[in-house]
Amino acid sequence: MTGRxxxxxxxxxxAVAPYLWMVLFFLVPFGFVLKISLSQTAIxxxxxxxxxxxxxxxxxxxxxxxxxxxxxxxxLIADDLYVLSYLRSLVVAAVSTSILxxxxxxxxxxxxxxxxxxxxxxxxxxxxxxxxSFLIRIYAWINILQHDGLLNQILLALHLVSVPVVWLSTDSxxxxxxxxxxxxxxxxxxxATLAKMEPSLLEAANDLGAAPRQAFxxxxxxxxxxxxxxxxxxxxxxxxxxxxxxxxxxGSDQLMIGQTLWLEFFTNKDxxxxxxxxxxLLLLLVLPLVLYDRLQRRQLERMG
Amino acid sequence: xxxxxxxxxxxxxxxxxxxxxxFLYLPIVILVIYSxxxxxxxxxxxxWSLRWYREFFNxxxxxxxAWMSVRVALASATLSTLLGxxxxxxxxxxxxxxxxxxxxxxxxxxxxxxxxxxxxSLLLLFVAVxxxxxxxxxxxxxxxxxxxxxxxxxxxxxxxxxxxxxxxAMDLGCDPVRAFIAVTLPLILPAIAAGxxxxxxxSLDDLVIASFTTGxxxxxxxxxxxxxxxxxxxxxxxxxxxxxxxxxxxxIVLASLVSKLSGARGESAAPL
Numbered sequence: 001m002t003g004r005x006x007x008x009x010x011x012x013x014x015a016v017a018p019y020l021w022m023v024l025f026f027l028v029p030f031g032f033v034l035k036i037s038l039s040q041t042a043i044x045x046x047x048x049x050x051x052x053x054x055x056x057x058x059x060x061x062x063x064x065x066x067x068x069x070x071x072x073x074x075x076l077i078a079d080d081l082y083v084l085s086y087l088r089s090l091v092v093a094a095v096s097t098s099i100l101x102x103x104x105x106x107x108x109x110x111x112x113x114x115x116x117x118x119x120x121x122x123x124x125x126x127x128x129x130x131x132x133s134f135l136i137r138i139y140a141w142i143n144i145l146q147h148d149g150l151l152n153q154i155l156l157a158l159h160l161v162s163v164p165v166v167w168l169s170t171d172s173x174x175x176x177x178x179x180x181x182x183x184x185x186x187x188x189x190x191x192a193t194l195a196k197m198e199p200s201l202l203e204a205a206n207d208l209g210a211a212p213r214q215a216f217x218x219x220x221x222x223x224x225x226x227x228x229x230x231x232x233x234x235x236x237x238x239x240x241x242x243x244x245x246x247x248x249x250x251g252s253d254q255l256m257i258g259q260t261l262w263l264e265f266f267t268n269k270d271x272x273x274x275x276x277x278x279x280x281l282l283l284l285l286v287l288p289l290v291l292y293d294r295l296q297r298r299q300l301e302r303m304g
Numbered sequence: 305x306x307x308x309x310x311x312x313x314x315x316x317x318x319x320x321x322x323x324x325x326x327f328l329y330l331p332i333v334i335l336v337i338y339s340x341x342x343x344x345x346x347x348x349x350x351x352w353s354l355r356w357y358r359e360f361f362n363x364x365x366x367x368x369x370a371w372m373s374v375r376v377a378l379a380s381a382t383l384s385t386l387l388g389x390x391x392x393x394x395x396x397x398x399x400x401x402x403x404x405x406x407x408x409x410x411x412x413x414x415x416x417x418x419x420x421x422x423x424x425s426l427l428l429l430f431v432a433v434x435x436x437x438x439x440x441x442x443x444x445x446x447x448x449x450x451x452x453x454x455x456x457x458x459x460x461x462x463x464x465x466x467x468x469x470x471x472x473a474m475d476l477g478c479d480p481v482r483a484f485i486a487v488t489l490p491l492i493l494p495a496i497a498a499g500x501x502x503x504x505x506x507s508l509d510d511l512v513i514a515s516f517t518t519g520x521x522x523x524x525x526x527x528x529x530x531x532x533x534x535x536x537x538x539x540x541x542x543x544x545x546x547x548x549x550x551x552x553x554x555x556i557v558l559a560s561l562v563s564k565l566s567g568a569r570g571e572s573a574a575p576l
Contacts, residue, residue, distance in 0.1 A: 007470060007480045008399040015394030015407060017385040018451065022410040023450040029425035032432055055403070113317050116456035122321065129328045130551055133509040135526050136545040139533055140331035143338060146537060148345075150334060183328065234416065241418020243512055248533065258420045265424065265516075275428070277463050278421045289413065 021184070030282075032155050035277035048203060054077055072276035082277065086284065089257040092246070093239040096178040097186075101228065103179065105187035108227075109220075111187070111298035112194035123191065130184040136250050138177050145173055145249075178239060186231040192226030194220070233292040237285055257281050328444030332549065339542035352518035356543035366528055366544065368455055373508055373525040376439060380446035381503035387447070388454025388503075389496055393484075395455070397463040414452045422449060423516030430517065445517040446507040453506060454499035462488075492564065501559045 076082045110123045129137065144150045145167035152164040167173050197220065205215035243258035250256075255263070257277060265274040339357075343350030359368060391411055398404070414422060426445045427437075435441055465488070473483035511526040518524065525548070532541055 006520075007397055007474070007483070010480045010484070011393050011397035012393075012399075012401045014390040014402065015398060017393035018394070018455070019403070019407055021448070021451070022407070025426065025429070025444060026410050026414065026422075029429040032428035034430055101377055103324070105317070107324035110313070110317035110321040113313055120437070122325075125325055126328070127452045128553075128556060129332070129507050131556060133505075133526070133545070133548055133552070134336070135511055135529055135533075136548060137331065137507065139529070139537075139541065139545060140335040142533065142537055143335055143542070144331060180327065180331070183324070198417065227515075237416040238418055241420055243418075243420055244530075258418060261420050261424070271428070274424060278424050281418065281420060285418070286497075287344075290417065292416060293409055293412055297408060 015199065033275045035279050037270055037279050038069060039272055040069060040071070071277065072078075072272045074282070075273060075274055076280060081255075082257075085255045085257045085260045088254055088278070089240045089281075090284070091241075092174070092178070092256060093236050096175055096182070096239055097232055097236045099175065099179050100182055100186040101232065104183060104190055104231065105228075107183075108187045108190035108194055111191050112197070118183065126184050126187050126191075134181060135244065137181060138245055141173070141177055141180065142248065145176075166260060167251065169251040171250060174246050176247045181245060182235045182239065185234045189230035189234060190224065190227045192213040193224045193230075197223055229291075230295055233288055233295065235293065237288050241281060331347040335348060335542055336546045336549065339539070339546040341539060341542075344539065359540045360547070363540065365523075366525075366540075367526040369523045369525045370437065370544075372522055376442050376446060376514075376524060377504045377507040379439075380443045380450060380507045381500050384444070384447045384449075384451035384501040384503045385454050385496060388451040389458050389492075391451065391455040392458035392462055396459050409490045411450050411452050411455050414435075414449055415456065419449075419510070419512035420516075423513040426513070427516040437517060440521075441516050441517045441519070442524065445513050446510060447501075449510070450503035450506050453502050454496075457499040458492055458495045458555060461492045465491055497562045498559055501555050503547060505555060508548070508552070 107126075111119060113124055133161070142149075146167070147164055147168070149167075150168060152161075155161045155165065201223070202215055202221050205219050206212075210218060231237045241258045242263055243254060247259055247262075258281075261274050261277045261281070262278060264270045340352050340354070341349055342353030342355055360459075360487055391407075395404075395408060395411070423445070426428060426441075426448070431440050469487050469491075470483050471486045478486060509526065510524075511530050513522045515527055517529075518527070523555055525544075529541060529544065
């Protein structure tokens with residue numbers, strides 16, 4: 001038996017504890033979401049009528065299956081409020097991911113062209129905000145964007161505007177907040193692929209007569225597409241379910257699905273509808289999640 | 305012939321770098337400066353002062369929340385580092401095993417899963433088993449979220465490691481477990497440390513999952529900050545945020561020191 005094979009058996013045993021943990025606290029809870037999304041709302045504590053109790057045995061489960069109601073789902077699909085908030089989530093995620101790519105690519109490209117010591121410094125500088133609190137970074141923008149905040153003071157002092165502009169509770173503030181918060185998620189995968197690129201490829205393109213701009217579009221950009229895909233998925237998926245940023249920075253006339261779910265759960269105490277909204281949100285994300293999973297696994301396999 | 309512009313930074317490169325860094329850092333710098341503002345009006349500069357820091361240290365509710373957050377972050381980061389490292393070892397050294405696809409799927413999904421879903425589903429579990437919500441439930445929730453980040457960081461380090469070292473140790477008579485402890489573990493220690501610190505800061509930062517999984521009377525710091533921010537900007541919040549930033553900066557400095565001292569050459573153990 002090779003050393004590698006010998007090593008594998010205890011390594012497989014290492015999977016037991018985290019495996020059980022993830023099944024218990026990640027997989028099983030989804031079962032509960034599914035179950036409660038199919039049960040009925042009740043004014044009680046907890047606020048739903050349970051479908052069945054496991055203690056009542058098999059026959060209870062069978063009658064429960066006959067009672068399964070898709071009522072909550074029907075409500076979600078029929079009600080404009082929910083359909084609109086799903087659509088809004090997708091639009092917001094698509095628009096912000098495009099802006100992130102447009103801003104993030106030049107920054108990552110600039111980083112990749114730095115000399116090695118500067119590269120790691122730039123990398124550190126991009127990562128540090130990622131470690132700083134999400135909430136604090138949004139709060140920092142509220143400071144700047146509020147009615148008598150710094151931005152309006154500067155604009156007034158420069159006589160660019162005559163009355164303070166309303167920035168908070170607008171879509172532009174929300175997009176600003178999202179782009180600001182997710183920028184490191186876009187830059188890092190882009191930088192990782194751009195930094196690995198062979199400079200000799202560009203030299204070859206140059207030798208063959210390509211202008212720098214042409215070489216970029218013919219060589220650099222196509223080769224960086226895996227990084228683009230990783231960055232886009234890494235931003236798009238969580239933005240669809242984003243709650244904090246739209247809640248604090250956008251107006252309340254149009255809600256994203258994360259906000260609707262929160263509202264149903266905490267304000268309306270309608271757990272079944274909130275669960276159904278979560279299930280539909282998950283279905284919406286299945287395709288990007290599968291793509292992301294495949295990409296992630298391929299990358300790790302290449303490293304291993 | 306070599307093109308003149310190939311290895312040089314263009315003005316565009318420098319411009320986009322400068323813009324990017326200014327965009328990332330200016331809001332935080334402004335926040336920190338305003339936390340030392342003496343004026344009650346957040347936007348009027350009234351001279352330097354530590355007034356809002358004093359206010360925070362006299363605010364018992366806020367201090368309780370901060371203490372709760374720190375305890376949860378310490379406990380969940382430690383637990384998730386343990387579990388995440390085990391998961392990383394299994395994935396990168398376990399070759400093929402039954403349920404591997406499900407395992408890695410479960411590990412990567414929470415990285416991008418919207419927090420509202422993770423939070424809601426964990427809460428429904430806790431309600432179903434009648435668990436009292438508070439320190440324990442938030443710690444479990446944060447462990448579930450952060451162990452995935454630890455696993456990714458440690459796994460990427462294990463992937464870049466030269467496996468012939470482990471094999472040599474076993475050829476020299478170590479059993480696999482001893483080979484792992486004597487050879488592999490010291491080499492991945494910087495990544496494990498980085499994973500712990502990443503888990504710690506993520507837990508300290510989390511608002512959504514904690515809101516779902518905590519009970520009345522045991523708010524974490526982000527929950528308190530969030531409810532204050534919804535009521536408007538308060539100078540005291542500036543001071544608290546500055547303290548949190550300082551704490552995180554200290555953790556980062558510590559992280560880079562640890563990885564320097566342990567002689568980690570080559571790749572840095574950066575998150576993601």
